[in-house]
Amino acid sequence: MITSNDIWVIGDKQIKYDLALLSKAHSMAEVCAGKVFAVMLYETDPDYCIRAGADEVYLLQGLEKIADDAAIAHALASLLRENRPGTVLFQATVRGRAIAPAVAALLSTGLTADCIDLKMEESGLLLQKRPALGDSIIAEIVCDKLRPQMATVRPGVLEDPTFQEKRTGKVSIIPIEINALVTKTGFMPAQSSELLSEAKIIIAGGVGIGSREGFEYLREIALQIGGCVGASRAAVDAGYAPYTWQIGQTGIAVKPNLYIAVGISGAVHHLVGMNASDYIVAINRDAKAPILQYADYAIVGEWRHILEQWFLSYQERKVCI
Amino acid sequence: MNIIVCIKLVPSVMNLTMDQEYVMQRDRVVQVINPADEAALEAALRLKGNGSVTVITMGKPSGDDELRSLLARGVDRAVLITDKAFAGADTYATARTLSVAVNSLGNNLEDFDLILCGRRAIDGETGQVPPELAILLKLPFVTNITKINFNQGKIVCSRRLEEGIEELELGTPAILSLCEYSYPLRLATILGLQKARRMQIITLSREMLGLKKEECGLKGSPTRVRRITGQPQGIRNVTIAKNIDEGIARLSELIAEVPL
Ligand SMILES: Cc1cc2nc3c(=O)[nH]c(=O)nc-3n(C[C@H](O)[C@H](O)[C@H](O)COP(=O)(O)OP(=O)(O)OC[C@H]3O[C@@H](n4cnc5c(N)ncnc54)[C@H](O)[C@@H]3O)c2cc1C
Ligand SMILES: Nc1ncnc2c1ncn2[C@@H]1O[C@H](COP(=O)(O)O)[C@@H](O)[C@H]1O
Numbered sequence: 001m002i003t004s005n006d007i008w009v010i011g012d013k014q015i016k017y018d019l020a021l022l023s024k025a026h027s028m029a030e031v032c033a034g035k036v037f038a039v040m041l042y043e044t045d046p047d048y049c050i051r052a053g054a055d056e057v058y059l060l061q062g063l064e065k066i067a068d069d070a071a072i073a074h075a076l077a078s079l080l081r082e083n084r085p086g087t088v089l090f091q092a093t094v095r096g097r098a099i100a101p102a103v104a105a106l107l108s109t110g111l112t113a114d115c116i117d118l119k120m121e122e123s124g125l126l127l128q129k130r131p132a133l134g135d136s137i138i139a140e141i142v143c144d145k146l147r148p149q150m151a152t153v154r155p156g157v158l159e160d161p162t163f164q165e166k167r168t169g170k171v172s173i174i175p176i177e178i179n180a181l182v183t184k185t186g187f188m189p190a191q192s193s194e195l196l197s198e199a200k201i202i203i204a205g206g207v208g209i210g211s212r213e214g215f216e217y218l219r220e221i222a223l224q225i226g227g228c229v230g231a232s233r234a235a236v237d238a239g240y241a242p243y244t245w246q247i248g249q250t251g252i253a254v255k256p257n258l259y260i261a262v263g264i265s266g267a268v269h270h271l272v273g274m275n276a277s278d279y280i281v282a283i284n285r286d287a288k289a290p291i292l293q294y295a296d297y298a299i300v301g302e303w304r305h306i307l308e309q310w311f312l313s314y315q316e317r318k319v320c321i
Numbered sequence: 322m323n324i325i326v327c328i329k330l331v332p333s334v335m336n337l338t339m340d341q342e343y344v345m346q347r348d349r350v351v352q353v354i355n356p357a358d359e360a361a362l363e364a365a366l367r368l369k370g371n372g373s374v375t376v377i378t379m380g381k382p383s384g385d386d387e388l389r390s391l392l393a394r395g396v397d398r399a400v401l402i403t404d405k406a407f408a409g410a411d412t413y414a415t416a417r418t419l420s421v422a423v424n425s426l427g428n429n430l431e432d433f434d435l436i437l438c439g440r441r442a443i444d445g446e447t448g449q450v451p452p453e454l455a456i457l458l459k460l461p462f463v464t465n466i467t468k469i470n471f472n473q474g475k476i477v478c479s480r481r482l483e484e485g486i487e488e489l490e491l492g493t494p495a496i497l498s499l500c501e502y503s504y505p506l507r508l509a510t511i512l513g514l515q516k517a518r519r520m521q522i523i524t525l526s527r528e529m530l531g532l533k534k535e536e537c538g539l540k541g542s543p544t545r546v547r548r549i550t551g552q553p554q555g556i557r558n559v560t561i562a563k564n565i566d567e568g569i570a571r572l573s574e575l576i577a578e579v580p581l
Binding site for chain 2: 067068069070073093094095097098099100101102104105106108109110111112113114127132137138139140141142143144145146181182183184185186187188189190195197200201225226236243249250257258260271275279280281282283287292293294295296297298299300301305306309310313314
C-alpha cells in the first residue's frame with residue numbers, strides 16, 4: 001500500500017488545541033486532496049472533531065491511565081504502519097513531545113519540533129516552520145524523502161477552530177492493549193495560579209524587583225486582577241522566585257492577552273517566551289531598556305511606586321462600582 | 322549503578338552564522354554544556370554509588386577542554402564522538418549515532434543501568450533525542466524529570482507536565498531526560514582537576530562505530546532545512562506614558578479589557 005496524502009492529528013487531552021489542529025489539518029487536506037483523521041488518546045465527543053474538520057475519528061480506548069509514552073508510541077506506530085498517512089501532527093505538549101519522537105524513531109522518519117506554522121503544498125509536502133536559536137530566526141523544514149512527515153505544533157499558535165455544523169464522518173472505537181513498563185503512582189495538580197501557560201494576564205518580574213518580598217507583592221496584585229506571576233531567569237537565579245515561574249528560552253513560553261513586564265530588561269532569551277502575547281506593557285526605570293521596544297505600552301519609573309499608586313486607584317475604582 | 326550521561330556542547334552566544342546548507346557554523350563560538358545536561362550529570366554523580374559515570378558527547382573535535390572539566394567533577398570516563406560526517410545531523414541521525422556509540426561502549430546494554438539526558442538542548446530546542454535514542458536502544462523512557470530516586474531497585478521519578486507533577490515508577494535500564502536546574506552541577510575540585518589532566522578522553526569516529534556515511538550527519542537526516550528567514554524580532558510601536566498618572570490609568574483600562 002502506498003502512502004496517501006491523508007493527515008493524522010493525534011489528540012492529546014486538550015480539546016481546545018486538538019480542535020484547532022483539526023481545523024488546520026482540514027484546510028491543508030483540501031490543498032493536497034487528502035483526508036483528515038483524528039486519533040484521540042482520551043475520551044471525547046467525536047462530533048466536535050468531525051465538525052472541526054475530521055473525516056474519520058479513531059477513539060483509542062484504554063490509554064487514559066497509561067503513563068508509558070513508549071508503549072503509546074508503539075500502539076500509534078502500528079496503526080500508522082497499517083494506514084500510511086502522509087502526515088502526522090502532534091501537540092507540542094510535554095507528552096506530545098515525548099510520544100511523537102518515539103513514533104518517529106519507530107517509523108524511521110523525520111520529526112520537526114514545536115512548529116509555529118504549517119503549510120501544505122499540492123504535492124503533499126509539508127512546510128514546517130519553527131523558530132530556532134532563541135526565536136532569532138525561523139527555519140522552514142521539510143522531510144522530503146520519507147513518509148510520514150511528522151511535526152509537533154506549539155499549542156496556541158493556530159487560529160481558533162472553525163466548526164461546520166453539517167459535516168459527517170466515521171467514528172471507530174479502537175481498544176488498545178498496553179503492557180506498560182512505566183507506571184503512574186501519583187499526581188499533584190498545579191495550582192491554578194501556577195498555570196502560567198493558560199493565564200490571560202501575566203505580571204512578570206525581573207531582577208529589578210529586587211527581593212522575594214517584592215515578588216510576594218506582585219503575587220498579591222496578580223491575585224487581585226485574576227492573573228499569574230512570571231519571572232525572568234535572572235530573578236529566579238537570584239532566588240526571588242521559583243523556577244516554575246520562569247518565562248523564556250529555558251522556562252516556559254506564554255501567550256496571555258496582557259503581559260506586564262516589571263523590572264525586566266528584555267534579553268532575547270526572555271523575549272522568546274513572551275513576545276507572542278497580545279499586548280505587552282513594560283514597567284522599567286530605564287527608558288533605554290530593550291524591553292520597551294518590544295512593548296506596546298511603557299511606564300518609565302520605579303516599579304514599586306508605580307504599582308502601589310496603581311493598586312490604590314484600582315481598589316478605589318472597585319469600591320466605586 | 323553504571324550511568325551514561327549524554328551531554329551536548331552548545332554555543333553560548335545566540336548570534337550564530339550558518340552556511341549555505343544551513344549547517345550551524347560552530348567553529349568560532351564558545352561552547353558550554355547544555356544547561357539541562359548539567360542537571361543530568363549531577364543526578365548521575367549522586368546516583369552512581371559504587372558504579373561509574375560515563376559522559377558521551379557527539380560534537381566537534383575541540384570538545385576536549387569541556388569534557389576534561391567534567392572529568393574533574395567525578396566523571397569516570399568521557400567519550401567524544403566526532404567526525405566530519407556527523408555535521409548537520411538532525412535529531413534522528415544524532416540519536417542513531419549515539420545509539421551505536423552506546424552499544425559499542427559496553428559489551429551489551431545490561432552493562433548500564435541508566436542513560437540520562439537533558440530534556441532539551443538550548444540550540445535546537447527539540448528534546449527529541451532522548452525518546453528517539455530510547456526507541457533505538459529498545460529501552461523505556463521518561464522525559465521532563467525534576468527528581469529521581471531509587472526504591473527497592475525501581476526508579477521513582479517526578480515528571481513536570483503542564484497540568485502538574487506526575488510521580489512515575491519504572492525499572493532499569495531506562496532513559497530519563499532531566500529539566501534544567503533540577504540538580505545544580507557541583508564544582509570541580511582541585512584534586513579532580515589534577516586527576517582529569519591525566520585521564521584519557523576516548524574518541525570515536527564514524528568508521529570506528531561502523532556507520533555508513535548515508536547513516537549520519539546531514540545525509541542521514543530525514544529532515545532538511547529548506548529556508549531560513551530572519552524573524553521580525555517582535556519590535557512593537559511602543560507608546561510611552563507621559564507621566565505615571567497617565568500610565569496608571571491606562572494600566573487599569575488594559576486590565577479591564579481582558580475577558581475573565
Ligand atoms: C542559555 C541561556 C538561557 C536563558 N534562558 C532564559 C529564560 O528562559 N528566561 C529569562 O528570562 N532569561 C533567560 N536567560 C537570561 C537572559 O539572558 C537575561 O540574563 C535575563 O533575562 C535578564 O533578566 P532581567 O531582565 O530580570 O535582569 P536584568 O537584565 O538585570 O534587568 C533588570 C531590569 O530591571 C530594571 N530595574 C531595576 N530596578 C528597577 C526598579 N526599581 N524599578 C523599575 N525597573 C527597575 C532595570 O532597568 C533593568 O532593565 C538565559 C540566558 C542564557 C545564556
Ligand atoms: N550531539 C549530542 N551529543 C550528546 N548528547 C546529545 C546530543 N544532542 C542531544 N543530546 C542529548 O539529548 C538531549 C536533548 O537534545 P535535543 O533533542 O537536541 O533538544 C540533550 O540535552 C542531550 O542530553
